[in-house]
Amino acid sequence: xxxxxxxxxxxxxxxxxxxxxxxxxxxxxxxxxxxxxxxxxxxxxxxxxxxxxxxxxxxxxxxxxxxxxxxxxxxxxxxxxxxxxxxxxxxxxxxxxxxxxxxxxxxxxxxxxxxxxxxxxxxxxxxxxxxxxxxxxxxxxxxxxxxxxxxxxxxxxxxxxxxxxxxxxxxxxxxxxxxxxxxxxxxxxxxxxxxxxxxxxxxxxxxxxxxxxxxxxxxxxxxxxxxxxxxxxxxxxxxxxxxxxxxxxxxxxxxxxxxxxxxxxxxxxxxxxxxxxxxxxxxxxxxxxxxxxxxxxxxxxxxxxxxxxxxxxxxxxxxxxxxxxxxxxxxxxxxxxxxxxxxxxxxxxxxxxxxxxxxxxxxxxxxxxxxxxxxxxxxxxxxxxxxxxxxxxxxxxxxxxxx
Amino acid sequence: xxxxxxxxxxxxxxxxxxxxxxxxxxxxxxxxxxxxxxxxxxxxxxxxxxxxxxxxxxxxxxxxxxxxxxxxxxxxxxxxxxxxxxxxxxxxxxxxxxxxxxxxxxxxxxxxxxxxxxxxxxxxxxxxxxxxxxxxxxxxxxxxxxxxxxxxxxxxxxxxxxxxx
Numbered sequence: 001x002x003x004x005x006x007x008x009x010x011x012x013x014x015x016x017x018x019x020x021x022x023x024x025x026x027x028x029x030x031x032x033x034x035x036x037x038x039x040x041x042x043x044x045x046x047x048x049x050x051x052x053x054x055x056x057x058x059x060x061x062x063x064x065x066x067x068x069x070x071x072x073x074x075x076x077x078x079x080x081x082x083x084x085x086x087x088x089x090x091x092x093x094x095x096x097x098x099x100x101x102x103x104x105x106x107x108x109x110x111x112x113x114x115x116x117x118x119x120x121x122x123x124x125x126x127x128x129x130x131x132x133x134x135x136x137x138x139x140x141x142x143x144x145x146x147x148x149x150x151x152x153x154x155x156x157x158x159x160x161x162x163x164x165x166x167x168x169x170x171x172x173x174x175x176x177x178x179x180x181x182x183x184x185x186x187x188x189x190x191x192x193x194x195x196x197x198x199x200x201x202x203x204x205x206x207x208x209x210x211x212x213x214x215x216x217x218x219x220x221x222x223x224x225x226x227x228x229x230x231x232x233x234x235x236x237x238x239x240x241x242x243x244x245x246x247x248x249x250x251x252x253x254x255x256x257x258x259x260x261x262x263x264x265x266x267x268x269x270x271x272x273x274x275x276x277x278x279x280x281x282x283x284x285x286x287x288x289x290x291x292x293x294x295x296x297x298x299x300x301x302x303x304x305x306x307x308x309x310x311x312x313x314x315x316x317x318x319x320x321x322x323x324x325x326x327x328x329x330x331x332x333x334x335x336x337x338x339x340x341x342x343x344x345x346x347x348x349x350x351x352x353x354x355x356x357x358x359x360x361x362x363x364x365x366x367x368x369x370x371x372x373x374x375x376x377x378x379x380x381x382x383x384x385x386x387x388x389x390x391x392x393x394x395x396x397x398x399x400x401x402x403x
Numbered sequence: 404x405x406x407x408x409x410x411x412x413x414x415x416x417x418x419x420x421x422x423x424x425x426x427x428x429x430x431x432x433x434x435x436x437x438x439x440x441x442x443x444x445x446x447x448x449x450x451x452x453x454x455x456x457x458x459x460x461x462x463x464x465x466x467x468x469x470x471x472x473x474x475x476x477x478x479x480x481x482x483x484x485x486x487x488x489x490x491x492x493x494x495x496x497x498x499x500x501x502x503x504x505x506x507x508x509x510x511x512x513x514x515x516x517x518x519x520x521x522x523x524x525x526x527x528x529x530x531x532x533x534x535x536x537x538x539x540x541x542x543x544x545x546x547x548x549x550x551x552x553x554x555x556x557x558x559x560x561x562x563x564x565x566x567x568x
Contacts, residue, residue: 039415043425324415325408379405386404 014105017123021104025256026066031312032256032319034062039323076245081152084242088150093243093250096143099136100254103261106132108191110274110307112300115292121274121304122191129190130182133265134175137220140258141167144222144229144239147251151242159238162330163222163229169337170226174216176345177209180352181269194273198280201272205367207374208348210270212341214317217262219337221255223318225325226333263314264307271310274303340385344377440502440517443495445539448485453539454514455493456486461506461515469499470506493535497523 030045037044049064080086105123112120119125126132141163148160182188184206185196193202203210219226230238240251267273279302287295328336351373359366426433435441446454457474475491483489506515515538525531 035419038419038423041418041421041424043423043427046427320412320415324411382405382408 013120013123017104018101021101021257021261022253024260025253026070028256028260028315029069029252030062030065031315032322033065035316035319036323039320070249073246073249078245078247081242083152085150085152088146089242090247092143092147092150093247093254094143095146096140096254097250097257099140099143100257100261103133103136103258104264106136106190107261107264107268108194108273109264110300110303110305112303113296115296119191121300125189125191128188130178130188130193130269133190134171134178137174137258137262137265138167138171140254143251143254147243148239151239153242155235155237156239156241159229159235159241162235163239166222166226166228166333166337167220169334170216170219170341173212173337173341173345174220176342176349177206177212177216178269180209180345180348181206183349183352183356190268194268194275197272198275200367201270201275203270205362205370206270206348206352207371208344208377209374210266211374211378212345212348213266213270215336216341217266218318218321219333221258221262223255223259224322225328227327228330228333231327259318260311260315263318264311266314267307267310271314274307276302276306279303279306340381344381347377348374435519435521439519439521440504440507442497442518442520442523443500443506443533443538444516444518445490445493445535446514446516447540447542451542452482453484453489454512455490455510456484456512456514457488457490458511460509460511464505464509465500466503466505467499467501469496469501470494471496490535493538495533495538496531497525497533498528498531 034044034046044062045065046061047065048062048068050058050061051063053059080089106126106129108119108122108125110121114120124132144163145160148156148158148163151157181193181202184202185193187193187196218224222229229235230240232238235241240248243251279299282302283295283299286298352370355366355370448454455472457472459472459474462468462470462472471492471494472490473492474488477483477487477489502517504517507513507517
């Protein structure tokens with residue numbers, strides 16, 4: 001009996017998480033579209049639904065846009081290309097979206113003790129949580145690759161191939177960047193990494209890893225400026241050219257959920273997860289005055305809020321970068337991954353190890369050294385690796401000087 | 404390279420705080436130019452008589468063949484227009500009309516004028532045909548001043564009006 005109740009609770013929790021992730025996706029698309037529009041001097045979708053304010057003002061216009069989009073996609077015709085490999089074609093969106101959803105169980109979204117030593121906001125506190133995150137984020141590329149293959153379309157195929165090549169290349173840099181964090185905190189458990197950032201967020205000692213992680217994770221979720229997978233100018237729509245209706249929506253969904261999840265992972269690993277100055281003190285005083293239940297609830301909500309706030313900041317950064325940068329060329333993408341990010345990440349691992357041995361207790365000095373090292377490496381690398389402008393081969397000569 | 408990247412980010416960030424250039428159409432309508440050619444109107448004289456004398460020059464000038472004019476003799480005692488005849492039926496097919504304004508040019512009495520109304524959507528093809536009751540301005544408005552563009556016209560007919568009838 002006890003067992004079945006546990007199973008039921010687990011199922012409900014999973015459902016809540018899946019729905020939350022999907023809602024997050026829906027509103028992230030709105031967030032991105034509105035923000036991108038403002039970056040481009042436009043207004044963005046502001047028609048579907050609004051909250052009426054007194055005085056005829058309209059507040060938050062367009063907040064039903066995701067719902068409208070979903071309805072539209074549901075009602076579109078569901079076409080399977082005649083020459084497609086039907087079953088693989090049908091299964092590919094699932095392959096893409098399931099990993100995107102199950103990433104979330106590995107991320108500690110906050111601290112909400114359930115009173116039994118567990119945490120409502122961390123679904124799967126496994127020993128190798130970091131490895132789980134890495135593994136699941138890269139599994140998602142199977143969906144893209146087989147979608148490209150099964151569509152029986154050369155553009156989709158190239159899109160899928162590009163996706164696998166790109167994800168494999170950036171997986172290394174991503175893994176090495178995370179490895180440095182693991183070394184810094186001495187654990188593979190994500191919740192312990194978060195707890196270890198109570199005093200000092202990892203972004204300070206692991207600044208270099210953070211930068212590498214941001215770049216590599218953008219490439220990992222094939223997002224602008226690394227969205228060669230769906231380069232419209234070359235590949236029509238890329239791997240999802242032949243997909244329509246909800247099947248397309250699932251790819252779209254997996255892409256955006258993965259993006260937000262990557263930002264969430266960055267928050268957990270580098271920005272202190274649900275930690276925020278003041279929450280601990282407040283919760284401790286509440287525990288004294290109002291008892292455990294209230295304190296746990298408040299702690300859960302506050303840490304979740306802090307986590308989501310930080311994730312929103314990083315998501316803003318993603319949109320901002322998308323609004324700014326043009327797409328990179330394929331050789332540039334490979335160069336960046338293999339020749340710049342990976343050596344940088346390796347160097348970071350080495351330096352982290354050295355600092356860890358020389359100053360095993362850590363402390364402010366070690367953090368400052370690591371931070372300075374990170375900044376210097378980023379600046380020096382960008383100076384060295386910046387594209388060289390070819391010298392003018394033709395000397396401009398003033399007319400009439402005869403030379 | 405880092406500098407260029409941050410410069411780019413700064414540029415886009417600057418636009419975040421600018422007012423969007425978008426004109427939110429149904430609520431905000433941009434005024435059209437004085438010479439804008441929109442929906443037609445059949446004008447009246449100051450005394451309320453129709454300017455249209457049913458000559459069908461507009462129909463002849465129309466390159467899209469959108470205009471139908473069926474003239475009729477004026478009743479001597481109660482004339483509709485100052486001439487001998489008036490337009491008993493006057494229809495413009497808005498699906499055919501290309502808003503070139505040749506009918507305006509062809510009209511000897513400045514009866515037909517392309518005005519500034521441009522919201523001309525309809526649900527079926529039948530309602531695309533605007534008949535005289537829709538085109539003719541009400542008797543209490545639209546007479547008197549003709550549009551400035553036409554006022555200055557001490558003009559010769561434009562080429563389409565010279566078509567051999």
